[in-house]
Structures are given as structure tokens and as C-alpha cells.
Amino acid sequence: MAATTKQLNIPNKEISHRINFMYQAAHTALTCGKSQEEANQLCRIYVRSLRKIAKKLVLRLDPNIKRTLCKKCDLLLIPGITSTIRHSSKREKHVILKCKDCATTKRFLSRSTNVLFTENPKVVVS
Amino acid sequence: MAETDAVNDDLLHQSIKRKKSSGKERQKAQAMVTSFLNNHLPPRYRISNENYLQVIQKSITLENKGITKIQKAKKKRCNITPYREKHREKLHCSLELSQRFDDYMPLHNLWVDYMSCLLNIQKRSTTSTCSLSKEYTQKLLKADYHGCWITVTRSRCPSYIGISGIVLQETKNALTLIAPSNKVKCIPKTNNIFTFKIGDLVFTLYGNQFRYRSTDRAARKFKLKSTIDL
Numbered sequence: 204m205a206a207t208t209k210q211l212n213i214p215n216k217e218i219s220h221r222i223n224f225m226y227q228a229a230h231t232a233l234t235c236g237k238s239q240e241e242a243n244q245l246c247r248i249y250v251r252s253l254r255k256i257a258k259k260l261v262l263r264l265d266p267n268i269k270r271t272l273c274k275k276c277d278l279l280l281i282p283g284i285t286s287t288i289r290h291s292s293k294r295e296k297h298v299i300l301k302c303k304d305c306a307t308t309k310r311f312l313s314r315s316t317n318v319l320f321t322e323n324p325k326v327v328v329s
Numbered sequence: 330m331a332e333t334d335a336v337n338d339d340l341l342h343q344s345i346k347r348k349k350s351s352g353k354e355r356q357k358a359q360a361m362v363t364s365f366l367n368n369h370l371p372p373r374y375r376i377s378n379e380n381y382l383q384v385i386q387k388s389i390t391l392e393n394k395g396i397t398k399i400q401k402a403k404k405k406r407c408n409i410t411p412y413r414e415k416h417r418e419k420l421h422c423s424l425e426l427s428q429r430f431d432d433y434m435p436l437h438n439l440w441v442d443y444m445s446c447l448l449n450i451q452k453r454s455t456t457s458t459c460s461l462s463k464e465y466t467q468k469l470l471k472a473d474y475h476g477c478w479i480t481v482t483r484s485r486c487p488s489y490i491g492i493s494g495i496v497l498q499e500t501k502n503a504l505t506l507i508a509p510s511n512k513v514k515c516i517p518k519t520n521n522i523f524t525f526k527i528g529d530l531v532f533t534l535y536g537n538q539f540r541y542r543s544t545d546r547a548a549r550k551f552k553l554k555s556t557i558d559l
């Protein structure tokens with residue numbers, strides 16, 4: 204969310220700045236702490252407050268950020284550390300991202316025609 | 330069990346029907362019925378040999394030990410609540426008290442970068458600080474303090490004074506710090522004054538005016554108040 208501040212007049216600039224910071228803080232929080240469990244707890248605190256802020260101010264999180272957060276336990280999903288990533292072609296071909304802590308799965312279609320709405324040139328208003 | 334129960338039931342009916350039957354049989358039946366009832370009825374209906382007929386006249390539902398459909402449905406429904414509670418527990422988790430201070434230095438460095446970027450410290454030359462202060466207060470109110478190196482300078486409780494550490498968690502009424510001595514400390518905001526430093530600037534936070542959730546602060550509009558306390 205507004206990690207690159209090209210335009211000068213961004214509404215809620217400070218808030219987006221803050222959300223950006225919290226997202227990075229969650230990343231660093233995962234690396235510290237005695238055990239993985241404790242690190243996860245701190246990470247959850249940051250992600251949760253990030254979500255709350257975005258919800259309060261009715262800001263939409265960028266899909267690239269949203270897809271790395273666990274829906275259920277608010278953990279940052281990093282493949283290999285807090286989540287597993289698998290490719291499945293049982294139904295339609297898709298990628299399964301599974302949280303290691305609460306075993307919630309996210310599925311993303313791997314269609315070649317799929318475009319995120321933020322990357323779609325028709326949606327973006329110049 | 331089921332067969333013997335059926336037999337007992339038969340006996341019971343027979344005994345009621347043939348009240349005038351022979352004495353021996355009747356006594357046998359009575360003994361059986363009472364023992365059967367005592368085994369299967371709830372404790373408040375326990376009976377002796379004399380009053381068993383009175384009890385029988387009441388309608389009592391015997392306990393069915395099998396699981397009925399309704400109970401099954403209830404069980405299924407019950408499974409939902411513990412899961413939700415679990416989820417909620419995770420939501421309100423508190424930090425463990427055994428942490429290493431050095432691990433949190435990267436977090437602090439990140440915060441310093443964030444804060445100096447937010448306040449545009451490098452661009453500002455050391456001009457009139459009074460004009461800056463208004464701008465800064467608005468920014469500081471909406472800023473985030475996770476990872477900030479904070480010190481308690483003034484407090485009503487003297488034992489809090491001088492405690493410093495990196496903020497790990499901010500809640501409505503307290504800050505959780507980690508001190509260099511590897512101890513996690515929870516310090517209430519009320520009646521405490523905190524200071525933190527960025528570059529050459531020193532900021533003070535008045536705990537009493539700061540008693541909001543860190544997420545609420547972002548959206549709230551504040552009025553400037555003067556303080557008399559302390």
C-alpha cells in the first residue's frame with residue numbers, strides 16, 4: 204500500500220506510511236524471539252493492528268499484502284517458515300498456501316489470464 | 330441388559346395386573362422390581378419395598394443411555410464454540426516473559442528509520458522549533474510506537490522512574506517494554522510521562538492524554554487540552 208510515494212497528494216499519507224512500517228515490523232518480529240512460537244505471537248500483534256487500522260479508515264489493503272496474511276490467526280505467511288506452499292492440479296490448476304499454525308488454506312488460481320485488479324490498466328484511474 | 334430389562338418390565342406389568350396372585354410370586358416380583366428401579370431411576374426416586382407402588386404410578390422417564398438425534402445435533406453445535414474460544418484466546422494473547430533483548434534491536438532500527446522519515450528530520454534545519462511543534466504533535470499522535478526506545482521520566486509511582494526499553498506492544502492502558510536486562514515489563518500509561526529521542530530532538534509523551542488504543546489513535550480526531558496534573 205503506497206510503498207512508493209510518487210504522488211505528493213496522497214490521502215492518508217501518514218496512515219499508509221504507518222501500515223507500511225507495521226508490515227515491515229511484522230517481518231522483523233518473525234526473526235526475533237526465543238522460540239518460533241513467541242516470534243509468531245509478536246508478529247500477530249502487529250498484523251492485527253495493521254488490519255484494524257486499515258479497517259477503521261476504510262483503506263483497502265493491496266492484494267499482494269493481503270495474500271501474505273493468514274485470514275484466521277493473523278500470521279504473516281512466509282513459505283517455508285510459517286506456511287507451506289504446494290501446487291495442485293486436481294481441479295483447476297492452483298497454488299495452495301497453508302498456514303502452519305492453524306492449517307488454514309488459501310488457494311490462488313494459476314490462470315494465465317488472471318490479472319489482479321491493481322495491475323489492471325482499465326481499473327487504475329490516472 | 331436389554332433382555333433382562335424386558336423381562337423385568339414384563340414382571341412389573343404382571344405384578345400390577347395380578348395383585349391378588351400368590352404371596353411368594355408377589356414377593357419375588359416386588360424384590361425384582363425394586364432392585365430394578367433402584368438401579369435405573371435417578372437417586373431422588375430411590376424406593377424401599379413398601380412405597381414402590383406409589384412411585385410406579387407416577388410417570389417417570391427412564392434414562393436412555395444411547396445418543397438421540399437431538400443430542401447429536403447439540404454435540405455438533407458444541408464443537409463450534411471451543412474453536413471460537415481458541416481463536417479468541419489467540420487474539421488476546423500476551424507475550425511470554427522470557428525474551429532476549431538483543432533480538433529486538435532490528436525492530437528498533439526499523440522504527441528509527443520510520444520515525445525520522447515521518448518527521449522529515451534530515452530536511453529540517455534547526456530553525457524555530459515552536460512552529461514545528463504543532464506539526465509534530467499531529468504526526469506523533471498518529472504514529473506508531475512499536476519498536477520505540479522509551480524511558481519513563483516522571484511518574485507518580487517512584488519505582489517506575491528510570492525504566493527504559495523497547496516497546497513491544499501497545500494496548501489501551503499499558504505499554505509492554507523489553508528492558509536491556511532481558512525482562513519484559515508492563516507499564517501503565519496513567520500518571521506516567523515518557524520520553525523518547527530521535528536524532529537531536531527529545532519528545533515527551535503524557536501518558537494520561539495517551540490512553541487510547543494504538544489503532545484508535547489513527548482514526549480519531551483530538552482536541553488540544555492543557556494539563557494541570559503533575
Ligand SMILES: [Zn+2]
Nearest residue numbers: 273276302305
Ligand atoms: Zn493461520
